[in-house]
Amino acid sequence: MAAARGSLPGASRSSSSSSSSSFSRAALPSSPSPHPPPPQQSPSPGVKLGGGGGTAFVSTGIPDLDRILGGGFLLGSVVMVIEDADAPHHLLLLRSFMSQGIMHRQPLLFAGTSKEPRAFLGTLPSPVSSLASSKEERQRRGAAGADSSAQDQEKNLRIAWQYKKYFGEQKIGETQNRDIEQEYSNDFDLRKPLERHFLNAQEIDCVSIQDASSLAILHDHVSSFLSKLPRKDGGFLNAGRIAIQSLCAPQCGYFEKDWDILSFIRSLRAKIRSSNAVAVITFPASVLSHSFSKRWQHMADTLLSVRAIPDEDKDLGKLLTGYQDMLGFLHVHKVAQSHTQVPLILEASTYSLKLQKRRSLVLEQLNQAPVEASSGTSYATSGSCSSSSKGSPLDF
Helix, strand or coil: CHHHHHHHHHHHHHHHHHCCCCCCCCCHHHCCCCCCCCCCECCCCCEEECCCCCCEEECCCCHHHHHHCCCCEECCCEEEEECCCCCCCHHHHHHHHHHHHHHCCCCEEEEECCCCHHHHHHHCEEECCHHHHHHHHHHHHHCCCHHHHHHHHHHHHHHHHHHHHHHHHHHHHHHHHHHHHCCCCCCEEEEEECCHHHHHCCCEEEEECCCCCCCHHHHHHHHHHHHCCECCCCECCCCEEEEECCCCCCCCCCCCCHHHHHHHHHHHHHHHHCECEEEEEEECHHHCCHHHHHHHHHHCCEEEEEEECCHHHHHHHHCCCCHHHEEEEEEEEECCCCCCCCCCCCCCCEEEEEEECCCEEEEEECCCCCCCCCCCCCCCCCCCCCCCCCCCCCCC
16 A cells, blocks of 8 residues: 555656646646637737727827726727707817827828818817927926925936936937827817828828718728728737718718618728727718617717807806806717626716817816706705705605
8 A cells, every 4th residue: 555655646747748637737738729819919109908808999189088988989989979050169079089190190081071171181280299288387387486496497407417418318309209299199289280291191091072972982982991900819000090070961962861871880880890990970960850860879889969158158157167268068978888788987978178278178077066046956955854845745
């Protein structure tokens, strides 16, 4: 019995080479898998990976909107923006989306309602450099106190001198040149147009949908564009952007062909699912019937709407702070999701669209509390179980 017990370890070592046990971890690497996992590839600077499930995002061009949507526009989704008939605020979102893609050197397909859609590129805003932002921040801090500013400036000079000593002037210049391009989401100056050299060095395809009798030309451009951006296993190397302005505008020849437009959206949605691209479509809901407008909204993965401030609501300026900088309102109806059944709970659904320093778009949550004796329901008036109203049948 002792000899048998002593031979067990040796026997197990000799038999492990001939037959592998299901509990043996050393024998698993000996047989290579017939389908090795694909190598992981790092995404481009303009793509941000999600929390899990192979999701990725591209920036909307508005940092506040990226934060609200949980990272930006989901790659492989269709985004729809409901236009306002009173103000072209949807163009602010569209221009920011297009400019952000150009800064990341991402392919762009733009479909416009003008005869020369490439002229629309001249209205795209230019990014605000981080150097200018840091300069404004230093000026703002300088107004707080002269003594603290002098100390901070002296400290920054010492750090800059040490950085220059060890790394050289060349590296500092390269870092400054990459400040704009390497940012995931830029602040754009709406007063300054995008420099021409960014447009010349970019893959941009423009197509006009004005007076088009059908959507066949646009469909061909979309198919050719998405065929160059297939989604492969292993990562997201690059991402493309599709921007379509006023798809059902009255100046389009296919304006009354509602079912053809719906078929085009279904085809676009199916193609973009298997590609590394995002499509943003703006449309005037006022020219559509109620049923077709609901169908459009149902096919959108992310649904947004912009609304100007009506003239009869100008009295809101007495209640809201920073009203003079407000352009309108942005409403988030639906947010795209992937590989999850848990809905995204937003802090708010309506945000004020403001112009910060008359150049950059910012979104702020409306936190105005109800006013006493105002018409409508107030959620801050009753705080107890007992009610003193005379018409209430229940009294605890």
